[in-house]
Amino acid sequence: MSQAAARASVADGGGFPLDDFLADVAGIEVSTELTDRRRRSRDYFWYSPILYQHLKDKVADVIVTPRDESEVMRVAAACARHHIPLTVRGGATGNYGQCVPLLGGVVLDMARLDRIEWQKPGMVRVQAGAKLFDIDAATRPNGWELRMHPSTKHMSQIGGFVAGGSGGVGSVTFGGMREPGNIVAARIVTLESEPRVIELRGDAAQKISRAYGTTGIITALEMPLAPAQPWIDVMVAFDDFIDGVRFAHAIALADGIVKKLLSPVEWPLPQHFSAFRSACPEGRSLLSAMIGEMSLESFETLLAATGGTITYRAPHEDVPGKAPLYEHAWNHTTLQVLRTDRGVTYLQCLYPHDGLVEAVEAVREKFGGGEVLQHLEFIRLNGLMTASGIPVVRYSTAERLYEIIRGFESCGVMIANPHVVTLEDGSRYKRVDADQLGFKQEVDPMGLLNPGKMRSFVPLGDGGAA
Amino acid sequence: MSQAAARASVADGGGFPLDDFLADVAGIEVSTELTDRRRRSRDYFWYSPILYQHLKDKVADVIVTPRDESEVMRVAAACARHHIPLTVRGGATGNYGQCVPLLGGVVLDMARLDRIEWQKPGMVRVQAGAKLFDIDAATRPNGWELRMHPSTKHMSQIGGFVAGGSGGVGSVTFGGMREPGNIVAARIVTLESEPRVIELRGDAAQKISRAYGTTGIITALEMPLAPAQPWIDVMVAFDDFIDGVRFAHAIALADGIVKKLLSPVEWPLPQHFSAFRSACPEGRSLLSAMIGEMSLESFETLLAATGGTITYRAPHEDVPGKAPLYEHAWNHTTLQVLRTDRGVTYLQCLYPHDGLVEAVEAVREKFGGGEVLQHLEFIRLNGLMTASGIPVVRYSTAERLYEIIRGFESCGVMIANPHVVTLEDGSRYKRVDADQLGFKQEVDPMGLLNPGKMRSFVPLGDGGAA
Numbered sequence: 001m002s003q004a005a006a007r008a009s010v011a012d013g014g015g016f017p018l019d020d021f022l023a024d025v026a027g028i029e030v031s032t033e034l035t036d037r038r039r040r041s042r043d044y045f046w047y048s049p050i051l052y053q054h055l056k057d058k059v060a061d062v063i064v065t066p067r068d069e070s071e072v073m074r075v076a077a078a079c080a081r082h083h084i085p086l087t088v089r090g091g092a093t094g095n096y097g098q099c100v101p102l103l104g105g106v107v108l109d110m111a112r113l114d115r116i117e118w119q120k121p122g123m124v125r126v127q128a129g130a131k132l133f134d135i136d137a138a139t140r141p142n143g144w145e146l147r148m149h150p151s152t153k154h155m156s157q158i159g160g161f162v163a164g165g166s167g168g169v170g171s172v173t174f175g176g177m178r179e180p181g182n183i184v185a186a187r188i189v190t191l192e193s194e195p196r197v198i199e200l201r202g203d204a205a206q207k208i209s210r211a212y213g214t215t216g217i218i219t220a221l222e223m224p225l226a227p228a229q230p231w232i233d234v235m236v237a238f239d240d241f242i243d244g245v246r247f248a249h250a251i252a253l254a255d256g257i258v259k260k261l262l263s264p265v266e267w268p269l270p271q272h273f274s275a276f277r278s279a280c281p282e283g284r285s286l287l288s289a290m291i292g293e294m295s296l297e298s299f300e301t302l303l304a305a306t307g308g309t310i311t312y313r314a315p316h317e318d319v320p321g322k323a324p325l326y327e328h329a330w331n332h333t334t335l336q337v338l339r340t341d342r343g344v345t346y347l348q349c350l351y352p353h354d355g356l357v358e359a360v361e362a363v364r365e366k367f368g369g370g371e372v373l374q375h376l377e378f379i380r381l382n383g384l385m386t387a388s389g390i391p392v393v394r395y396s397t398a399e400r401l402y403e404i405i406r407g408f409e410s411c412g413v414m415i416a417n418p419h420v421v422t423l424e425d426g427s428r429y430k431r432v433d434a435d436q437l438g439f440k441q442e443v444d445p446m447g448l449l450n451p452g453k454m455r456s457f458v459p460l461g462d463g464g465a466a
Numbered sequence: 467m468s469q470a471a472a473r474a475s476v477a478d479g480g481g482f483p484l485d486d487f488l489a490d491v492a493g494i495e496v497s498t499e500l501t502d503r504r505r506r507s508r509d510y511f512w513y514s515p516i517l518y519q520h521l522k523d524k525v526a527d528v529i530v531t532p533r534d535e536s537e538v539m540r541v542a543a544a545c546a547r548h549h550i551p552l553t554v555r556g557g558a559t560g561n562y563g564q565c566v567p568l569l570g571g572v573v574l575d576m577a578r579l580d581r582i583e584w585q586k587p588g589m590v591r592v593q594a595g596a597k598l599f600d601i602d603a604a605t606r607p608n609g610w611e612l613r614m615h616p617s618t619k620h621m622s623q624i625g626g627f628v629a630g631g632s633g634g635v636g637s638v639t640f641g642g643m644r645e646p647g648n649i650v651a652a653r654i655v656t657l658e659s660e661p662r663v664i665e666l667r668g669d670a671a672q673k674i675s676r677a678y679g680t681t682g683i684i685t686a687l688e689m690p691l692a693p694a695q696p697w698i699d700v701m702v703a704f705d706d707f708i709d710g711v712r713f714a715h716a717i718a719l720a721d722g723i724v725k726k727l728l729s730p731v732e733w734p735l736p737q738h739f740s741a742f743r744s745a746c747p748e749g750r751s752l753l754s755a756m757i758g759e760m761s762l763e764s765f766e767t768l769l770a771a772t773g774g775t776i777t778y779r780a781p782h783e784d785v786p787g788k789a790p791l792y793e794h795a796w797n798h799t800t801l802q803v804l805r806t807d808r809g810v811t812y813l814q815c816l817y818p819h820d821g822l823v824e825a826v827e828a829v830r831e832k833f834g835g836g837e838v839l840q841h842l843e844f845i846r847l848n849g850l851m852t853a854s855g856i857p858v859v860r861y862s863t864a865e866r867l868y869e870i871i872r873g874f875e876s877c878g879v880m881i882a883n884p885h886v887v888t889l890e891d892g893s894r895y896k897r898v899d900a901d902q903l904g905f906k907q908e909v910d911p912m913g914l915l916n917p918g919k920m921r922s923f924v925p926l927g928d929g930g931a932a
Contacts, residue, residue, distance in 0.1 A: 121696050122724075122760030143609060143693075147722075174721050181722030181764035202767025224722070224760040227609075227693030230587050253849025255640050256613075256647030256690070258588075294588030294690040298647035301668025383719025383851050 013037065013061035014104015016084045021106075022062070024078035029065040037063055040107055043092040043099050047334055048345050049395050050419040055097045060087070060107035067112045069189065069197070069219045076195040076217060079106055079448055086191060087450045088213040090160020091131065093152035095331060097421045098164045098212045102452035110159055113219060119144070122225050123184065128159025128218045135223075136318070144225035147174040147182060151332035154320070159218045162186070162209055167379055167388070169261050169290070169326045172252060174226065175380040178209050184224055188216030190443040198443065207439045212423060214454045215436050216443040230293040231260055231316035233325040235276065236308040241266040241285035245360050245376060247306045248287050252378040252385050257299055258292030262378040263329035266364075269373050269392060272336040275323040279312035288329050290316060331390050333375050345395045347405065350414040350428060351376065353386035362411040363391075370394065372404060389413075422455040432456050479503065479527035480570015482550045487572075488528070490544035495531040503529055506573055509558040509565050513800055514811050515861050516885040521563045526553070526573035533578050535655065535663070535685045542661040542683060545572055545914055552657060553916045554679035556626020557597065559618035561797060563887045564630040564678045568918035576625055579685060585610075588691050589650065594625025594684045601689075602784070610691035613640040613648060617798035620786070625684045628652070628675055633845055633854070635727050635756070635792045638718060640692065641846040644675050650690055654682030656909040664909065673905045678889060680920045681902050682909040696759040697726055697782035699791040701742065702774040707732040707751035711826050711842060713772045714753050718844040718851050723765055724758030728844040729795035732830075735839050735858060738802040741789040745778035754795050756782060797856050799841050811861045813871065816880040816894060817842065819852035828877035829857075836860065838870060855879070888921040898922050 012034060022030065031037065041059045045051040061084075066072045079086045085105030092099050101107050110129035116138050117125040124139055132153045136145050148170030150156050161168075162183060167176040174182060183205035190196045198216065200207055208215055238244035244264040252262055264287045270280035280286060287308070291299050293315075303310070318324050328336060334346040351359050363374060371394045376387040393404060398419075405415045416428045423432050432454055440449075440457055447459035478500060488496060497503065507525045511517040527550075532538045545552045551571030558565050567573050576595035582604050583591040590605055598619045602611050614636030616622050627634075628649060633642040640648060649671035656662045664682065666673055674681050704710035710730040718728055730753045736746035746752060753774070757765050759781070769776070784790050794802055800812040817825050829840060837860045842853040859870060864885075871881045882894045889898050898920055906915075906923055913925035 120760075122758060179722040180716075180720040180768055181724070181761050184760070184763055202763055202770075204767075224724075224758075224764075227695070229693070250646075254646040255846045255849060256645040258647070258690075292588060292690075294586075294650070295647050297650055297668050298690075301670075302646055304668075380721045383721060385849050 013059050014085065014101070016061045016082070016105055018062055021078050021082045021084055024081065025064060025075055028071045028074060029067070031063040031065070032061070034059075037061070037107075040089060040092075040109060041101055043094045043097060045095060045097040045100065047095050047331070047338065048419045050398055050401070051097055051421065054421065055100050058100050058102055059104065060101045061104050063107045063109055065109040065112055069113070072108070072113070072189050072217055072219055073195045073197070075106065075108060076189050076191050077193055080191055080193040080195070080446065083446065083448065085448050085451045086217070088159070088163070088217055090129065090157035090163070091152065091155045092160070093150065093156045094160065094164045096164070096418055096426055098453070099160070100421075102421065108217065110157060114157075117220065123222060124225055125220060125222045126158055127220050129157050132156050132158060132161060133318070139225055140228045143228050145228040146170070147224060147226040148177065151326050151330035153318070153326070158221055158223065162221060163211060163213045163218060166210055168330060170226065171377075171379040172259055172262050173380070175383075178206060179380075181224060183209060183221065185222035186218055187220040188218050188443065190216055191448050192445065206433070207436055210423070211436050212450050212453045214423070214444065214450045214457070215440045217449070229258060229260070231290045232293050232296050233312065233314055233316045234289045234291055234296070234299070234310060235279045235312035235325070236287040236289070236303060237281050237284040237311045238287065238306070238308045239284060240307075241364070241374070242357065242361055243307055244285050244287045246357055247303065247308055248289070248376065248378060249356060250302060251289070251299060252387075254298075254302070257295040259295070260290040261288065261326055261329055263288045263375055265328070265333060265375040266373045268370075269333060269337065269375060272340060273328050276312060276325070276328065281311060288325055290326065329375070330377055334390060334392050337392050343395060344392050345401070346390050346392055346418065347408065348416040348418045349389040349391060349408060350381075350416070351387045351389060352412045353381075353384045355412065356387055359412045363408060363413060366407050366411065367404065422453055424455045479525050480551065480567070482527050482548070482571055484528055487544050487548045487550055490547065491530060491541055494537045494540065495533070497529040497531070498527070500525075503527070503573075506555060506558075506575060507567055509560045509563060511561060511563040511566065513561050513797070513804065514885045516864055516867070517563055517887065520887065521566050524566045524568055525570060526567045527570050529573045529575055531575040531578055535579070538574070538579070538655050538683055538685055539661045539663070541572065541574060542655050542657050543659055546657055546659040546661070546912065549912065549914065551914050551917045552683070554625070554629070554683055556595065556623035556629070557618065557621045558626070559616065559622045560626065560630045562630070562884055562892055564919070565626070566887075568887065571914075574683065576623060580623075583686065589688060590691055591686060591688045592624055593686050595623050598622050598624060598627060599784070605691055606694045609694050611694040612636070613690060613692045614643065617792050617796040619784070619792070624687055624689065628687060629677060629679045629684060632676055634796060636692065637843075637845040638725055638728050639846070641849075644672060645846075647690060649675060649687065651688035652684055653686040654684050654909065656682055657914050658911065672899070673902055676889070677902050678916050678919045680889070680910065680916045680923070681906045682915070695724060695726075697756045698759050698762050699778065699780055699782045700755045700757055700762070700765070700776060701745045701778035701791070702753040702755070702769060703747050703750040703777045704753065704772070704774045705750060706773075707830070707840070708823065708827055709773055710751050710753045712823055713769065713774055714755070714842070714844060715822060716768060717755070717765060718853075720764075720768070723761040725761070726756035727754065727792055727795055729754045729841055731794075731799060731841040732839045734836075735799060735803065735841060738806060739794050740802075742778060742791070742794065747777060754791055756792065795841070796843055800856060800858050803858050809861060810858050811867070812856050812858055812884065813874065814882040814884045815855040815857065815874060816847075816882070817853045817855060818878045819847075819850045821878065822853060825878045829874060829879060832873050832877065833870065888919055890921045
């Protein structure tokens with residue numbers, strides 16, 4: 001790595017000599033064309049003005065698109081032999097530069113490893129490049145669906161979601177991706193001159209969750225499914241955002257009410273929900289929800305005791321080309337605003353499970369006037385119902401953004417800073433899992449997998465290789 | 467009621483003159499034969515030596531078995547006209563004398579109102595006398611099952627469960643019966659000279675939950691269902707009961723692990739589990755669990771870090787004539803012991819959600835030596851994971867039993883005393899829901915429904931009737 005780290009990353013790649021590498025991967029699809037390399041070296045990091053400055057010029061030297069695992073192994077072997085960094089690219093819908101090659105080298109585009117290997121009741125095994133949308137489309141006819149998906153379900157791949165995401169639509173019931181039981185198995189390829197295939201089962205799958213692909217190249221995943229439910233998309237308008245939060249919290253805690261999404265959104269954010277214009281009355285905050293059809297009447301009964309009004313209610317359907325309700329929650333909320341207003345960015349919050357509503361009020365008090373607009377995503381963590389949040393923040397300077405972070409923290413809200421590129425800085429606890437660190441020494445001894453993302457990793461070296 | 471309350475309840479009935487009543491209900495099946503009346507005036511109250519003394523001689527004057535709702539209405543009208551108490555009988559599997567006619571009068575046997583009216587995805591509408599076992603058998607082929615059932619699923623009726631039960635197998639996921647969303651609608655007949663039929667919907671169904679039939683005669687229920695899962699029955703043996711509790715708690719909190727039952731049982735209780743003899747090694751405490759098939763590997767992975775050993779694992783099947791694993795949990799645990807040892811009774815506990823394991827340890831410390839044997843039933847209440855418990859208690863005197871209750875309370879465990887017959891005394895908060903009290907004035911103005919069970923009810927009288 002010292003060799004790679006010493007190189008200045010430049011706008012047309014890391015400057016790695018490719019001839020020997022390309023000879024080694026002959027027959028595998030590669031692209032060295034600059035426009036294509038630039039396009040496939042990016043994700044949605046540009047939501048952050050800070051990351052944008054930091055990442056916009058990072059470019060891979062070559063994009064490789066394997067067709068199957070044996071090609072992945074050939075690429076891994078070639079990278080190990082020639083000491084070239086390898087960064088895995090999934091759907092590239094992340095916001096933290098997860099698939100940006102900080103030091104150039106190879107970007108491994110997983111789009112062709114998109115096969116569904118098998119289905120059983122409650123379980124699916126898929127290649128890492130399968131799109132979440134396609135997986136759901138394949139499992140729903142059998143009565144099952146993915147337990148959770150990001151708001152980018154239409155574009156995201158399962159491998160990228162597991163490697164980067166911490167939860168999403170469905171986490172209000174099943175908790176975060178890392179909760180025990182939410183990943184059954186992962187198959188990985190090591191980055192060595194003679195790559196191994198390792199099948200991680202049970203809790204071992206935790207070794208690859210939210211590691212940005214630094215702990216092995218994920219080629220397949222066995223994911224537990226949820227019974228496919230008849231979901232109803234519902235929007236409820238409230239005069240006061242806090243009333244919406246309070247109602248959503250009550251529904252979140254009502255274990256008899258089946259739900260997949262509970263997202264209270266502060267006005268004027270709904271102004272930007274153009275696909276649901278008529279359901280977003282002027283001046284009113286919203287709750288976007290996905291409720292099990294059999295629970296809708298109970299939901300409405302509890303709603304009757306509040307000041308909320310249902311403005312939209314329709315069976316959930318997810319078809320290409322139509323923006324579903326969940327594309328107005330999680331970090332898609334930020335995207336809806338960015339479409340017309342490039343002056344905003346966002347934060348990632350975890351509200352306290354105890355005193356949740358009070359924390360939301362305290363934040364509103366501190367940042368009145370529109371600089372910070374809150375929306376919450378209810379989620380179970382460690383068996384407790386709480387809410388994450390991805391507030392939309394008017395951006396002025398990095399200093400002010402850090403002031404705002406401290407303001408949230410003073411209200412008892414934890415921040416996972418999304419304006420940094422390393423796993424550690426982006427974690428709520430500012431560290432990487434010890435297990436993952438140790439495991440990385442085994443599977444990537446030279447530290448060539450997505451280098452720069454796991455800051456605390458120091459390769460012990462593998463003098464024998466290359 | 468003053469008239470009825472004044473009567474001494476005697477061993478062959480309340481002594482109500484029946485001629486006019488019987489004339490009014492001509493054509494409806496009635497039984498006045500003493501053996502039959504005695505048999506159908508009882509439930510499983512005899513688990514409690516205290517209730518046994520109090521209730522063993524209570525007998526209805528007549529058992530009426532209506533075929534449909536119109537017959538129920540004729541019986542209700544006749545009871546109102548002649549001021550005769552009416553106590554509804556379901557499967558009679560309760561333990562608190564819920565269906566024992568304290569003042570004699572009519573026992574209304576609901577067994578013939580057992581029709582499944584309709585099914586929709588996630589929902590079933592049934593008559594109140596339908597057995598839980600039959601409902602599940604009818605809905606599972608369509609991919610759905612009841613969200614929760616008592617351990618007496620083979621005999622219990624849905625009306626009795628809703629009217630008396632607070633939860634059961636499945637509550638570890640869906641919470642108690644009373645949690646919002648767990649009863650969608652109830653149809654009741656009022657006790658008036660001109661009975662009305664009232665359809666209670668949404669949260670209104672809370673008016674009949676755990677009211678012992680004092681707030682109207684339930685004739686039909688609309689119940690939300692859970693997706694039918696492939697369940698695996700699992701038993702795990704632990705050297706130390708507390709290790710089993712700790713592991714069960716971890717599984718309870720793991721929202722990615724699908725489960726329907728988590729019951730750690732202290733040795734030597736498993737000695738009495740004759741149907742699972744080979745799975746109950748000498749000297750070891752047990753965890754009985756129902757785990758979703760897709761979560762079994764994750765369950766086993768977490769188990770590997772503990773000292774537990776799986777002693778039984780098989781796909782759950784529920785067929786008549788074979789004791790399923792869940793008949794060794796909840797209050798069936800007490801029954802398994804009572805089969806060979808009549809010297810025990812039980813208590814009903816709610817352990818604190820915070821400091822749960824510590825409370826179990828404190829109780830064990832206080833009552834070592836076998837007088838109290840604990841088993842827990844993990845359950846969600848108000849959105850928090852906690853455990854109820856139905857410890858088996860060696861019975862000596864009522865005084866000692868009350869001492870033990872105070873001992874539990876001193877360990878932070880709440881007791882719902884199962885050795886009393888009124889709703890109030892049996893509640894953890896020693897009161898009946900204000901809503902239910904007010905509602906009872908509307909639907910049973912003379913206080914003839916299951917008189918004596920809702921202690922705080924004072925009829926305002928209905929001078930016009932009768």
